Amino acid sequence: MSKQYETSPILSDIRNVNYEDALELAKNISVNYIKTIDKRKVFPKQSVLDGLTVFDEDLNNKPEDIMSIIEKLDKYGSKATVAQTGGRYFGFVNGGIMPSALCAKWIMDTWDQNCALYVMSPIASKLEEVCERWIVDLLRLPEKVVAGFVSGSCAATIIGLIAGRNFLLNRLGYDVENNGLFETDKLKIVVGEGAHSTIYKALSMVGLGKDRVTKVPIDNQGRMRVDQLPCIDNKTLLILQAGNVNSGAFDDFKTICKIANNAGAWVHVDGAFGLWVATHPKLCYLTEGIELADSWSVDGHKTLNAPYDNGIILCKHKEVLVNSLHMIGEYIIYNENRDGMLYTAEMSRRARAIELWATLKGLGKQGVAELVLELHDKARCFADLLEQHGLEILNDVVFNQVLVHFQNDEKTVQLIEKIQESGVCWVGGSKWFGKSVMRISVCSYKTTYEDIKVSAMDIIRVANLLK
Ligand SMILES: *Cc1c(COP(=O)(O)O)cnc(C)c1O
Numbered sequence: 048m049s050k051q052y053e054t055s056p057i058l059s060d061i062r063n064v065n066y067e068d069a070l071e072l073a074k075n076i077s078v079n080y081i082k083t084i085d086k087r088k089v090f091p092k093q094s095v096l097d098g099l100t101v102f103d104e105d106l107n108n109k110p111e112d113i114m115s116i117i118e119k120l121d122k123y124g125s126k127a128t129v130a131q132t133g134g135r136y137f138g139f140v141n142g143g144i145m146p147s148a149l150c151a152k153w154i155m156d157t158w159d160q161n162c163a164l165y166v167m168s169p170i171a172s173k174l175e176e177v178c179e180r181w182i183v184d185l186l187r188l189p190e191k192v193v194a195g196f197v198s199g200s201c202a203a204t205i206i207g208l209i210a211g212r213n214f215l216l217n218r219l220g221y222d223v224e225n226n227g228l229f230e231t232d233k234l235k236i237v238v239g240e241g242a243h244s245t246i247y248k249a250l251s252m253v254g255l256g257k258d259r260v261t262k263v264p265i266d267n268q269g270r271m272r273v274d275q276l277p278c279i280d281n282k283t284l285l286i287l288q289a290g291n292v293n294s295g296a297f298d299d300f301k302t303i304c305k306i307a308n309n310a311g312a313w314v315h316v317d318g319a320f321g322l323w324v325a326t327h328p329k330l331c332y333l334t335e336g337i338e339l340a341d342s343w344s345v346d347g348h349k350t351l352n353a354p355y356d357n358g359i360i361l362c363k364h365k366e367v368l369v370n371s372l373h374m375i376g377e378y379i380i381y382n383e384n385r386d387g388m389l390y391t392a393e394m395s396r397r398a399r400a401i402e403l404w405a406t407l408k409g410l411g412k413q414g415v416a417e418l419v420l421e422l423h424d425k426a427r428c429f430a431d432l433l434e435q436h437g438l439e440i441l442n443d444v445v446f447n448q449v450l451v452h453f454q455n456d457e458k459t460v461q462l463i464e465k466i467q468e469s470g471v472c473w474v475g476g477s478k479w480f481g482k483s484v485m486r487i488s489v490c491s492y493k494t495t496y497e498d499i500k501v502s503a504m505d506i507i508r509v510a511n512l513l514k
Contacts, residue, residue, distance in 0.1 A: 057109070057110055061110065068114065069113045072114060072117050073117055076117065076121045076125065080125055081132070084130050084132055084133040085133045085134055085135070087130060087470075088130075088470025089130045089133065089136055089470055089471070089472055089473040090129055090130075090467055090473050091126060091128070091129070092470075095126050095127050098123055099123060099127055101119075129473070131143065131491075132144050132491070133491075133493060134491065134493040134498035135472035135473070135494070135498045135501070135502050136472070136491065137429075137472055137474045137475075137487045137488050137490075137502070138473045138474060138475040138486075139475060139488060140292070140319070140320045140447070140448075140488040140490050141348075141349065141488070142348055142350060142351070142352045142353075142490045143352050143491035143492055143493045144352060144353075145351075145353065145405070145406045145409045145410065145492065146409065147405045147408060147409025148352075148353055148354050148402045148405045149354065150405070151401055151402055151405030152354050152401075152402050155397075155398055155401040155402065158170075158398075159397075160397075160398045160401075161395050161397075162175065162196075162387045162388075162396055162397070162399075163388040163393075163394045163395050163396060164379070164380065164381070164382065164386045164387070164388060165382035165384040165385060165386050166382060169384070170398075170401070171387065171398035171400060171401060172382075172384050172385045172386070172387060173385075174398070174400045174401050174403075175196055175385055175400040176384075176385045177400075178194065178196070178400045178403045178407065179193060179194040181407055182345075182359060182361070182403075185326050185407075186322055186323075186325045186326070186334075186343075186345070186361075187325050187331070187334075187337075187338060188337070189363060191363060191365070192362065192363050193361070193365045193368060193390060194360065194362075194390065195360040195362075195368070195372075195387075195390030196357075196358075196359060196396070196399045196400045197358045197360055197393075197396075198357075198358055198399075199319075199346055199348065199356050199357070199358035200245065200317065200318075200319035200345065200346045200358050201245040201248065201358070202358055202360075202392070203344030203345070203346075203358045204246060204249045204315070204317055204344045204360075205252055205253060206360045206362075206391070207315040207342035207343070207360055208249050208250065208253050208284065208315060209253050209371050209372075210313075210341075210342055210362055210364070210367050210368045210371045211284045211341060211342060212234060212254075212255065212284060213367065213370070213371045214313055214341075214364065214367045215234055215281070215282055215283075215284060215312075215313055216228075216231050216232070216234070218281070219231075219281075219282070224370060224371065224373070228254050233259075233282070234255065234283070234284055235261060235280065235282050235283045235284070236255055236256075236260040236283075236284050236286070237260070237261045237263060237276075237279065237283055237284070237285045237286065238260050238261075238286045239262070239263050239269075239270070239286075239287070239288060240262045240263065241265045241269035241270070241271075241288065241291050241294075242286060242288060242317070243288070243292050243317055245317075246286055246317060255284070261277050263275050263276055263277065267480070268291070268294050268296040268442060268445075269291035269293060269294045269296045269442075270291075270296050270297065270298050270299065271287065271288075271298045271299070273299055273302050273303060276303065279306055279307055279310040280310050280311070281310060281311035281312065283310065283312035283313070284312065284313050284315070285307050285312050285315070286314075286316075286317060287300060287303060287304075287315070287316045287317070287340065288316070288317050288318075288321075289316055289317065289321035289322045289324075289333070289337065289343075290317075290318060290319060290321020290322070290324075290446060290448075291321075291448070292319075292448075293442070293448065293450055293477050293486060294441075294442035294445075294448055294450060294479070295321065295426075295442070295444070295445055295446040295447055296442070296443070296445060297321060297324075297333040297446075299336070300316070300334065300335060300336035300337045300339065300340065301335050301339070302336070303336075304336050304337075304339030304340055305339065313341045313342070314339070314340040314341050315341065315342045315343070315344070316337055316342070316343045316344070317344055318334075318343050318345045319344060319345060319346045319358075320346060320349040320447070320490065321333070321334075321446060322334065322337070322343060323345070323350040323351060323419050324419055324423075325337065326412075326415045327416040327417075327419045327420045328416075330419060330420065330423060333445060340363075341364065342360065342361060342362045342363065343360075343361040344358065344361075345359050346358050347359060347399070347403045349490060350418070350422065350490060351403075351406055351407075351410075351415070352406065352418070352490075352491060352492050353402055353403050353406040357402060359403075360390070360391075368390060369390065372388075372389065372390065372391065372392060373389070374388070374394065418492055421492075422446070423444075423447055425447075425489045425496065425499050426446070426447045426448065426449050426487070426489040427444050428496060429449055429487055429489060430444050430449045430451075430487075432500065432507075433449075433451055433503055433507070436503075436507040436510070437510075438451050438452070438453055438506070438507075438510060439451065439452040439453070441482070441484060442479070447488055447489045447490055448488055449486075449487040450477070450479050450484045450485070450487075451484060451485040451486075451487065451506075452482055452484055452485075453510055453513075456482060456483035459482075459485060461513055462485060462506070462509060462510055462513060463476045465509045465512075466485075466505065466506055466509055469509060471501060471502060471505040472498075472501075472505060472506075474486065474487050474506075485506075
């Protein structure tokens with residue numbers, strides 16, 4: 048070998064890593080984390096957070112030993128996590144992680160597949176195809192609906208709005224994909240006043256502007272008021288909601304979608320956590336009529352308890368979606384099998400459908416439905432306990448969200464702070480029609496009725512101290 052060809056001793060060492068020992072250590076740390084998660088405060092103590100300064104160091108010049116990297120991450124990192132995978136985290140709508148998905152994720156991380164194209168990963172392509180079929184069936188959507196696997200509902204909504212925008216403008220004779228939005232007619236964007244903030248972010252990102260929307264007044268649960276709908280026409284992009292982020296309320300899809308369909312509008316449904324109620328016979332009345340929409344965004348990582356990050360864009364018009372996201376390049380070999388990138392904005396992606404597949408397999412059809420119903424029943428139980436002890440519940444608990452008010456705004460905010468400090472459970476705050484509220488989301492399969500009771504009793508205890 049001539050002198051030009053050199054082997055880096057650093058890379059040589061890395062190639063010779065002792066995987067057995069390193070993965071064994073990672074496994075032991077993970078199992079210990081899972082076993083002790085419910086024994087600690089839900090949000091880390093201040094002293095632990097102060098300890099995070101150990102990470103403020105210059106990057107080492109030479110590689111650090113793999114065992115010491117893992118040990119450091121565990122020693123300072125594990126306890127600085129929020130115990131979202133335990134049973135008493137009710138902040139935001141986060142959800143836990145299904146055991147089957149966690150294990151599948153370990154394996155898929157080892158595979159490290161890029162699921163852009165079939166030729167990059169046949170297994171990822173297959174499981175995307177399978178998950179697409181299963182989810183369309185679970186959510187009772189038309190068979191022709193296609194799915195793209197993205198990082199979350201925010202990403203999914205952006206894609207849904209792009210597809211809707213292009214569909215409406217192309218039908219009016221504009222070639223948006225090639226010519227952009229420069230000379231197009233104006234679209235009319237209609238959203239409910241209770242829309243999630245990501246809707247506005249998505250509108251601004253796709254060139255439709257967040258201040259150009261027509262906002263439809265909402266009722267006292269956050270549902271779009273049908274009697275207040277503006278004129279809907281064939282230039283209208285209408286955004287509905289399955290699961291208000293505060294109250295959990297659902298728009299009247301059946302009535303609104305019929306109006307929209309007759310007018311030739313495009314309907315996108317933001318169903319981040321709520322869409323899954325379609326899977327239970329007792330709760331699917333809430334999503335009646337969703338099949339009449341054109342696109343839907345939904346998360347795997349919330350209600351379904353798939354690991355982060357996991358979102359899905361569903362669209363009834365395959366060619367519109369694919370044309371909106373199309374990319375060509377001489378080195379790109381499209382396949383007769385599924386090429387995942389045709390349905391997403393990204394090219395390279397991790398193969399999230401593998402975790403989704405393991406999540407769905409681990410629950411089964413019945414398990415998904417029972418998970419959804421249990422989250423609902425437990426939210427009702429939580430609300431009942433608090434109400435019996437003098438706290439005020441401001442919403443109809445139609446799904447998994449509970450809005451709690453305590454005496455006045457100031458006391459409510461104080462109560463939330465004290466609960467967070469107490470650490471028995473974690474709840475967040477929000478505003479509901481101008482009032483400060485404690486927002487409880489029951490969204491993990493791990494939560495038991497005992498967890499609900501213990502958490503409610505702690506809230507009541509703290510409330511009594513503040514009286
Ligand atoms: C969480 C949420 C979103 C955003 O979803 P991400 O998965 O965080 O991107 C959008 N809409 C609603 C109603 C949500 O609850």
